[in-house]
Amino acid sequence: MxxxxxxxxxxPYLSQxxxxxxxHIDVVxxxxxxxxxxxxxxxALTVYVxxxxxxxxxxxxxxxxxxxxxxxxxxxxxxDVSEVExxxxxxxxxxxxxxVAAVKTRHGIADIAARTEKRVVTTGCGxxxxxxxxxxxxxxxxLPDARLSQARLYGVLNAIRLQETTxxxxxxVHGCALFSGEHMQVFVEDVGRHNAIDTIAxxxxxxxxxxxxxxxxxxxxxxxxxxxxxxxxxxVAVVVSRSGITQMGYDVATRLQLCTxxxxxxxxxxxxxxxxxxxxxPTLAVGGVHKVAST
Numbered sequence: 001m002x003x004x005x006x007x008x009x010x011x012p013y014l015s016q017x018x019x020x021x022x023x024h025i026d027v028v029x030x031x032x033x034x035x036x037x038x039x040x041x042x043x044a045l046t047v048y049v050x051x052x053x054x055x056x057x058x059x060x061x062x063x064x065x066x067x068x069x070x071x072x073x074x075x076x077x078x079x080d081v082s083e084v085e086x087x088x089x090x091x092x093x094x095x096x097x098x099x100v101a102a103v104k105t106r107h108g109i110a111d112i113a114a115r116t117e118k119r120v121v122t123t124g125c126g127x128x129x130x131x132x133x134x135x136x137x138x139x140x141x142x143l144p145d146a147r148l149s150q151a152r153l154y155g156v157l158n159a160i161r162l163q164e165t166t167x168x169x170x171x172x173v174h175g176c177a178l179f180s181g182e183h184m185q186v187f188v189e190d191v192g193r194h195n196a197i198d199t200i201a202x203x204x205x206x207x208x209x210x211x212x213x214x215x216x217x218x219x220x221x222x223x224x225x226x227x228x229x230x231x232x233x234x235x236v237a238v239v240v241s242r243s244g245i246t247q248m249g250y251d252v253a254t255r256l257q258l259c260t261x262x263x264x265x266x267x268x269x270x271x272x273x274x275x276x277x278x279x280x281x282p283t284l285a286v287g288g289v290h291k292v293a294s295t
Contacts, residue, residue, distance in 0.1 A: 009081060011206060012087060014086070014087050015089050015090075017089035018062060019042055019060070020061075021054050021062055024038055027138075031192075036177065040191055041080075042191045044057070044058065044098035045061070045099070047068055047103065048100065049077070049109060050100075050103070051115035054077075059192075060195075063089045063188065063199050065202070068103060069206070070197070070198035071202075073201045077116075078105070078109065083105055083109075085248055086104045088103075095158050097205060137258060138255055141251040143237040143258060147213070147279055148279065153261065153264070154284060156240060159179070159182060160177065174189065175189045176217070177218040178216075178236075193232075201234055206232065211235030213237070215237070216236070217238070217239045218239075219239070219243075225249050227239075233250075237258055241263075242262070244262045245262050250272055257274050259278060260274070283286070
């Protein structure tokens with residue numbers, strides 16, 4: 001994953017502390033035969049902002065600096081990438097085997113104690129809480145006038161199918177991707193879908209990428225209220241998942257007029273919200289899974 005910027009924004013220094021993504025263990029299969037299997041190398045990463053402990057994230061460690069940067073962005077603790085001077089990760093510096101991510105800001109974060117005091121427990125994996133009022137910024141978000149054709153949706157799903165992943169070799173991880181049309185700009189895997197989307201948010205900042213009407217966000221995880229909010233904060237108006245949507249995710253997406261598409265595999269999908277953004281061509285679904293509604 002490259003880190004470059006086409007803008008004049010002052011970018012933070014990021015260490016490059018990528019960890020091993022998998023480890024091998026001995027298992028016994030259904031035939032009673034011992035063999036080796038790969039599993040995701042989950043590890044703890046405690047985040048300190050200006051020497052203040054903020055949170056501990058469980059992560060693969062593929063791009064820990066981008067994860068931390070995106071976390072700060074999506075938790076609304078920093079408003080611009082230029083506010084961060086450096087993010088340094090050391091996997092050997094924490095207690096009980098935990099890694100440490102030391103974030104240094106240029107001018108501090110105003111009222112950080114108060115802003116990190118209120119926690120909302122979420123259904124997230126890899127993370128467990130968000131700071132502040134989850135719904136406080138919804139009305140201020142403006143999404144692009146995005147439209148998604150059924151052909152483009154199938155192109156996105158095919159690109160995901162062909163993508164080489166840790167999931168294929170080890171399982172037990174979530175993947176997220178940002179597309180421009182059918183072009184995959186970045187793909188990230190982690191033990192939790194929130195970590196993956198935060199890493200993409202950090203990648204966007206470091207690369208000067210701004211979402212537009214052609215942007216599509218894909219996730220393997222379910223569409224909760226927080227996942228919908230994070231997508232909207234990134235400026236993405238169309239979100240696709242191979243899983244489903246929760247009640248709060250549905251409510252938030254409806255309020256934002258954000259198009260959510262779930263259960264998306266092969267040629268089957270369900271559009272939950274903002275169907276006016278989806279340009280249907282049912283002839284393309286011939287040969288896919290079709291479910292007849294009960295009467």
